[in-house]
Amino acid sequence: MICPNCGHDNLPGSEHCDSCLQDLTQLDQPTAQNRVERSLMEDHVSTLGHPERRPVTIRPEMSIRQAIDLMLAENVGALLVVDDSGKLIGILTERDMLLKIAGIYGDYEQLFVSDFMTPDPVTVTVDHSLAFAVHKMDIGDLRHLPVVDDGIPKDVISVRDMLHHITRLCKES
Amino acid sequence: MELAKNLMIDSVSRLPLGAPRYVAPHQSVAEAVALMRQERVGCLLVCQDEQVAGIFTERDLLRRVMAKGQPLTINVSECMTPSPVVVHPKESVASAIRKMSEGGYRHLPVVDEAGKAIGILSARRIMHYLVEHFPATVYNLPPDPKVVPQSPEGA
Structure with missing residues (x-):
């Protein structure tokens, strides 16, 4: 040195x-060597989402039927499960439907979201860097990462948001 | 810039592709789901005589089977996405990413010139490829980025 x-x-x-x-x-x-690296290190996760984008949330006592309808209506692959105070307590994804429900429960429609959600999911906060979020996604093999502020979900960022962001930076430079 | 150049130069065959998992069109959804669960994959290729006839993903399961209350005994061919967008191993990674983001796909079948499927390219593989370009930036991070040691370790 x-x-x-x-x-x-x-x-x-x-x-x-x-x-x-x-x-x-x-x-x-x-230290950042180029534009993409600089963005990964310095930009916050909030740069990925649209400011008006709101996460799609669901209550734990709602049914799987309602969850499926909500996923299709909002065209999302993951629902954030929130409690009375609006705090994030779990996440329910397409993957949970495949791994825990389909073919295992014949009559799943009236079962509860709370029985199949993944409790205490990995999250990031709004002021975490993109690199930190990418790291969590890559290591944990996660497709969706809830963005929380003091326990309240503000957004969800996905692998696709990240791919989009990085390829856009490459095109611009 | 290195990454932008590599995206254009590197071909899809350079990425470690997931081995394709197949089902035949006449197999039941229950069999497909069991295979997906066993192999822990989110998507299966539906192949007839080694040709890709369709793709069956978690999303198809949700949208075309569970949402409609269909029994899992129906054939995969009834709920697959027919004639999916494919990539060739010689195409660039940039072109694969473009196809993914334009169509909103998470998986693309990789097929050779004869139309035979040789792999599946997932969004997460591409993400991993991108991350590999920035190992110091992405991997050398503390568990909580806001915590900075006040004194050197051991002091």
């Missing part, structure tokens, strides 16, 4: 320069 102050060649990972005591801890931090 070359010290930016005096040019002394320090051991990799040193916290300060052996020669001039310059602080070196910030040198390890990644």
Whole structure:
């Protein structure tokens, strides 16, 4: 690690320069090399969604039939499950329908959302960076990521929103 | 810029494709669902004589079977999406992304010149490909980005 102050060649990972005591801890931090990287590091997840876009929510005591109708009417693949105070308590996706319901329950229509939702889903907050959201999606193999503000869902960002954003940046540059 | 260039140059065959899972058109939805659940995939190709006749996804299951209250004994051919948009292995990744976002698809069958399916390209694979271009930016992140250590570790 070359010290930016005096040019002394320090051991990799040193916290300060052996020669001039310059602080070196910030040198390890990644810096943006191009436009897409800069957007990933600096833009917040709120840049993906439309300001007026509202997440599609459902109550845990509603039926699977209502959930299916809502998914089709709103053309979404994931519903956010909220409690009385509007706080996010779970997520119900197409995948839950496939893995937990179809072919397992003959008469599923009147069963409750709360029985099949994924409780306490992975979320991000509005001021998290895009890179952080991408990281969560990629590691957790998640297609939808609820964006919350103090527990209240504000938006859902999807893999497709992210692909859209990155390819648009590539086109513009 | 590196990524923009690679998107145009890299072909679909460079991406690790998911092996295609097949069902025949006359198989039942129950069999298809069992296979999807067992293989943990969200989409199956419906193939007749090695030719892609359709695609059956979670969305089709929701929209054409569960929403209509159809029994799972109906044939896949009745609820699949016929003649899906496909990509060829030599097409660029950029072109695959365009096809996906234009049609709102999450999966594209990859077929060779003879029309035989050789893989499935999913939106998540592409996302992973994009992330691979920025390993330092995306992977070198603390579990909570707002927490910055006040002093060097061990101090």
